[in-house]
Amino acid sequence: MRSAADPGEREAAVAAPLASPSGKALPIAVRRLSKAYGAVSVLDDVDLDVRPGEFLTLLGPSGSGKTTLLMAIAGFLRPDKGSIRFGEREVVRLAPHKREIGMVFQNYALFPHMDVARNVGFPLRLRRVPATEIARRVEAALEMFQLGGYGGRSINQLSGGQRQRVALARAIVFEPRIILMDEPLSALDKQLRERMQIELRQLHDRLGTTTVYVTHDQREALTMSDRIAVLDRGRIARIDTPRAIYDQPGSRFVAEFIGESSFLDVEIVDGVCRAAGSVVRAPKIPAGQGRCVMMLRPERLRILDGSETEAMNRFDGKVQSAIYQGDTLLLQLVLADGSQVGLRMATRGDDAEPPASGSPIAVGIAVGDTVLLADEGRART
Amino acid sequence: MSALGLSVAGEVVDDFHAAALRRDHWRERLGLAALAAPALLLVTVTVLLPVGWLFGLSFFDDAGAPSLEHYRRMLAEPSYGRTFRTTFEISLATTAICILLGYPLAYFLSQLPRRAANLCMIAVLLPFWTSLLVRTYAWLVLLQRSGLINTWGMQLGLWSEPLQLVHNVGGTLIGMVHIMLPFLVLPLYGTMRAIDRDMLRAASSLGSTPAHGFWSVFFPLSLPGLAAGSALVFVLCLGFYVTPAMLGGGKVTMVSNRIANDIELFFNWGAASALGVVLLVITLVVLVLTARLSRGAGLFGGGH
Numbered sequence: 001m002r003s004a005a006d007p008g009e010r011e012a013a014v015a016a017p018l019a020s021p022s023g024k025a026l027p028i029a030v031r032r033l034s035k036a037y038g039a040v041s042v043l044d045d046v047d048l049d050v051r052p053g054e055f056l057t058l059l060g061p062s063g064s065g066k067t068t069l070l071m072a073i074a075g076f077l078r079p080d081k082g083s084i085r086f087g088e089r090e091v092v093r094l095a096p097h098k099r100e101i102g103m104v105f106q107n108y109a110l111f112p113h114m115d116v117a118r119n120v121g122f123p124l125r126l127r128r129v130p131a132t133e134i135a136r137r138v139e140a141a142l143e144m145f146q147l148g149g150y151g152g153r154s155i156n157q158l159s160g161g162q163r164q165r166v167a168l169a170r171a172i173v174f175e176p177r178i179i180l181m182d183e184p185l186s187a188l189d190k191q192l193r194e195r196m197q198i199e200l201r202q203l204h205d206r207l208g209t210t211t212v213y214v215t216h217d218q219r220e221a222l223t224m225s226d227r228i229a230v231l232d233r234g235r236i237a238r239i240d241t242p243r244a245i246y247d248q249p250g251s252r253f254v255a256e257f258i259g260e261s262s263f264l265d266v267e268i269v270d271g272v273c274r275a276a277g278s279v280v281r282a283p284k285i286p287a288g289q290g291r292c293v294m295m296l297r298p299e300r301l302r303i304l305d306g307s308e309t310e311a312m313n314r315f316d317g318k319v320q321s322a323i324y325q326g327d328t329l330l331l332q333l334v335l336a337d338g339s340q341v342g343l344r345m346a347t348r349g350d351d352a353e354p355p356a357s358g359s360p361i362a363v364g365i366a367v368g369d370t371v372l373l374a375d376e377g378r379a380r381t
Numbered sequence: 382m383s384a385l386g387l388s389v390a391g392e393v394v395d396d397f398h399a400a401a402l403r404r405d406h407w408r409e410r411l412g413l414a415a416l417a418a419p420a421l422l423l424v425t426v427t428v429l430l431p432v433g434w435l436f437g438l439s440f441f442d443d444a445g446a447p448s449l450e451h452y453r454r455m456l457a458e459p460s461y462g463r464t465f466r467t468t469f470e471i472s473l474a475t476t477a478i479c480i481l482l483g484y485p486l487a488y489f490l491s492q493l494p495r496r497a498a499n500l501c502m503i504a505v506l507l508p509f510w511t512s513l514l515v516r517t518y519a520w521l522v523l524l525q526r527s528g529l530i531n532t533w534g535m536q537l538g539l540w541s542e543p544l545q546l547v548h549n550v551g552g553t554l555i556g557m558v559h560i561m562l563p564f565l566v567l568p569l570y571g572t573m574r575a576i577d578r579d580m581l582r583a584a585s586s587l588g589s590t591p592a593h594g595f596w597s598v599f600f601p602l603s604l605p606g607l608a609a610g611s612a613l614v615f616v617l618c619l620g621f622y623v624t625p626a627m628l629g630g631g632k633v634t635m636v637s638n639r640i641a642n643d644i645e646l647f648f649n650w651g652a653a654s655a656l657g658v659v660l661l662v663i664t665l666v667v668l669v670l671t672a673r674l675s676r677g678a679g680l681f682g683g684g685h
Contacts, residue, residue, distance in 0.1 A: 076582050096585045097594075109583035113601045122597075123587035170587065180586075 025053035025210045026087045026177045028073065033082030035068060042068045043079065044234035050212055055204050057213045057221040060231035061257065067182060069231070070214045074180050075099050086178060102171035102209070104181040108163045110155045116142070116166055117151030123174040141169040144203075161192045168200075172207065179204075179211045185220065197223050218258045222246065230254050252373050255295045262341035264294040266372060273372065277336040280313045282370040295371045298330065298344035304362045312364035315341075319361050322354035329354055333361060432661075439654035451655035461639075468635045471550070471625065472618035475557045476565075479614050482558065483565040484607065490566075491573035502570070505563055513560065517627050520556045521547060524628075548630025556624040564617060565610035572606025573599075605675055612671040616664050636660050 028050040035043040042065045050056045058066040071077035073084060075096030084092045091099055110119050117138050124134045142148055145165035155163065164184060171179060184200075185193045201224045204211050215221055221228045222242040229239040230253075238245055238254045249255035252263065264275040268290050273280040275294050286292045304314060317335035324347070331343040331354070343363055355361060442448040455461045486505070490498045508516055523529050524547035531543040546552055576599060584594035622637035629638075636656055643653040 074582070074586060076585075096582070097588050097590055099586070100588075101586050103583065103586035105579045105583060107577060107579060109577060109579040111580065111584075111598055111602075122584070126588040126593070170583075174587070 024177055025208050027052045027085075028178065028210060028212065029083075029085040030069075030073070031083040031085075033069070033072060033079050033084065035072065035077065035079045041234050043072065043082075046082070046234070046236060048229060048236060048239070050210055051226075052210055053208045055201065055211045055213065055224060055226045057215060057225040057228045058231060059215060059218060059221040059228050059257070060237075061216060063233075064231040065234040066214045066216075066231045068234075070180055070182055070212060073178075073212060074101055074103055100174075100176050100178070102174070102176035102179040104164075104167050104171050104179070104184040106183040106186055108167040108187075110163055110167055110170070112155050114155075115151065116147070116153045116155065116158070119155065119166060120151075120170045120173050122170060127174060137173055138169075141173040142166075145169050160188055161196070164188065164196065168203070172203075172209070177209060179207075179209050181211065181213045183215055184213075186215070186217070193220075194223075200224065222258070228258075230257060248371060249295065249373070252293060252295075252376050255371075255373060260298050260342065260344075262296045262298065262339075264296060264335075264339055264341070265375075266292045266294050268292065276315050276317075276339050278313065278315050280370065280372075281311065281367045282313075282372045283368060284372065286372055286374045291375050292372045293375045295373055296341050296365060297369075298342040299328075300369045301341065301343040301363050301365050303331075303343070303345070304364045308364065311367040313367060313370055314362060314364045316360070316362050317341075319355045319357055319359050321357055324354070331355070331361075333363065435650075435654040435657055438650055439658050441651055443649070443651060451652045452659075454652070455655060455659065464634050464636055464639050467633060468619060471553060471557070471633065471635060472615050472621075474554055475561055475618045476611050476615045478554065478558045479561050479565040480607070480611060483562055483569060483610070484603075486562075487566050487569040487573055487606075488603075490570050491576075498570075498574075505566055508560065509563060513623055516560060517556055517624050520552070520559070520628060524552055524555070547628050549632055550629075552628040552630075553625050553633045556628040557618060557621060560624060561614045561617060564613045568609040568613065569603065569606040572609075573603050576602045608671055608675040612668060616667055619664055619667075620660060 028048070030046055030048040033043050033046045033048075034041070042063075044065075046065075046069060048069070058069055060066045068077060072079050072082075075091070075094060079092065082092060083090060086099070111122070114122070117135075120138045120141055121134045124137060129137070138151060139148065142150055145168060147162065147165055147169065150158075150162070150166075155166070158166065164187075167184070181200075185196050188196060197220055213221075213224065225242055227239060227241055228245055230237045230245065232253055238250050245254065246259055249258060255261055255263075266273050266275040266280060268274075268285065271285070273282065273285060273292075273294075280294060282294075302308075302312075304312065315335050317333045320332040320334050320340070323330040323332070327347060328344045329347050329351070331345075333341050333343060335341060341363075439451055440447055440449065442450045490501055490505075493501065521528070525531070526543040526545075528546070530546060534540050535543070546555075580598055580602070581594050584598045585591070589597065620637050621635060622641065625633050625635045626638055626641070629635075637660075640653045640656050640660075643649045643656065
């Protein structure tokens with residue numbers, strides 16, 4: 001977390017000789033990719049474009065097809081049909097060892113019978129790089145991950161974080177033009193994971209390599225990505241920048257999967273929307289039908305005290321509970337019609353006591369922040 | 382702190398229950414040890430005592446005086462040397478054939494989906510559930526002069542005279558390999574199963590052809606299982622009695638057959654015991670060497 005607050009310091013620490021921001025990043029174009037196991041379709045006519053040099057994250061619940069898609073791009077899984085292009089080259093039938101991809105695995109997949117240097121040098125030996133050159137490049141790659149001098153260590157002597165760095169060094173040492181990562185941080189503890197997120201993103205910025213990253217952690221996706229593709233049952237439900245997806249998820253599934261949110265049922269009668277006993281205004285109203293849902297991000301909801309300058313949608317209710325979580329205070333509220341919503345506000349040292357349970361409260365969300373989504377029923381997770 | 386003591390239900394405990402907690406700990410330990418006691422007793426009575434008795438017996442001559450005569454004879458008489466050489470050759474050959482047959486089989490099983498692998502494993506283990514004697518007799522039925530193989534082979538015109546398939550080294554090897562194969566496959570399969578598939582994927586993404594990935598990653602990681610399985614087979618072969626006795630037809634004399642002869646024909650318990658002791662020592666040496674070798678190669682303690 002500290003490194004997040006001070007990226008400059010981090011940058012200096014990671015500065016490395018291997019840095020080669022190259023113009024040789026490759027775009028990836030996936031077209032109509034399908035894979036089914038019996039009647040179960042895990043990839044359903046997927047189209048995906050990864051721009052050259054982009055950091056794209058595949059995000060979705062388990063079973064959404066994100067790992068399957070990554071494995072197909074890497075060549076470890078043969079799709080039923082479809083096309084995968086790296087730049088101009090069609091690779092869908094190409095064996096994985098000919099695809100020139102740097103891959104990082106969830107459980108590191110380091111070779112336990114080789115020391116650190118032999119692990120990192122593995123792809124270079126395969127490419128018949130001269131021994132002195134291998135030694136130089138391995139050491140440079142290790143230094144890049146603050147592992148200078150660790151070459152002679154055995155894999156078993158390394159901590160989880162160090163193993164992950166060795167795996168990263170091994171994946172980039174042969175300068176692949178595409179890097180694929182399959183939940184590479186999920187085995188690390190929270191603090192290390194958050195530090196590595198920043199570090200990985202900086203590494204990407206320096207190398208300029210096209211990166212496809214798989215995670216089920218929405219926060220990780222928001223932190224690292226240029227764009228996020230949200231997958232749902234073998235299809236891409238939404239692909240856009242983190243901000244666009246968070247603010248305008250477009251569907252209840254995406255809204256539930258990314259960030260926290262509460263939902264209110266909305267009734268539309270003659271173009272007037274009503275939710276939880278209040279009239280609601282919104283920049284965009286889903287066309288057609290009489291029902292939709294309103295997305296309420298807890299941190300966008302505010303306690304109304306009369307000082308608001310912009311137009312607000314107001315709701316009255318009662319405080320159910322107030323939970324102090326350190327950085328934020330979470331209020332759980334019951335609105336007039338019985339629906340429950342959460343409100344989150346930043347804490348400060350001189351905060352007054354939070355409102356007591358059962359006390360009446362008026363809350364609101366700016367009309368500009370109000371998002372109405374077509375009601376597709378309960379989302380699946 | 383301790384000066385304050387603790388009041389539990391009106392009673393003041395000065396040491397914060399330290400002594401009582403320690404007592405609980407030892408009581409639990411003792412309970413666990415008690416569970417192992419019946420088995421330990423059984424092993425002591427049925428294994429350690431007889432082996433110790435035989436061990437002692439081997440150091441007395443036929444008249445009952447302490448002597449190294451039995452060991453001296455083993456060195457002096459060339460027939461003993463031949464017996465040991467045969468034992469080693471047969472055991473080595475059996476182990477080698479088991480590796481050649483078992484390694485690909487274990488690899489195949491390890492690549493199957495778990496459910497299919499379990500089914501195939503039943504087929505591998507099926508022989509375990511039939512009597513060793515029955516299986517050996519079955520080979521006799523198949524291989525003897527008027528056996529199934531000779532009958533069919535001659536009916537099909539593949540050969541005209543009955544082949545000598547049994548009562549020789551070949552027949553002994555066939556029977557022993559069949560019986561030993563599961564002992565190689567089981568530990569090997571376990572080791573191969575435990576090799577993370579991502580390991581091979583990683584090798585492949587880094588540029589390894591499937592063959593290179595196999596030899597540079599999979600094979601080295603499977604070696605501990607191969608070493609364990611091979612050592613097991615070899616050691617079991619060293620003391621194998623039934624199959625060489627029946628399929629060898631008296632032409633293949635292993636140490637265990639010799640021990641049986643010493644007792645049944647010559648009533649020479651001392652000589653038999655001495656052979657038993659030497660066999661036991663050799664077996665232990667083989668096991669220690671295997672463990673030492675595989676550890677020296679840095680193969681154990683790999684994993685994740």
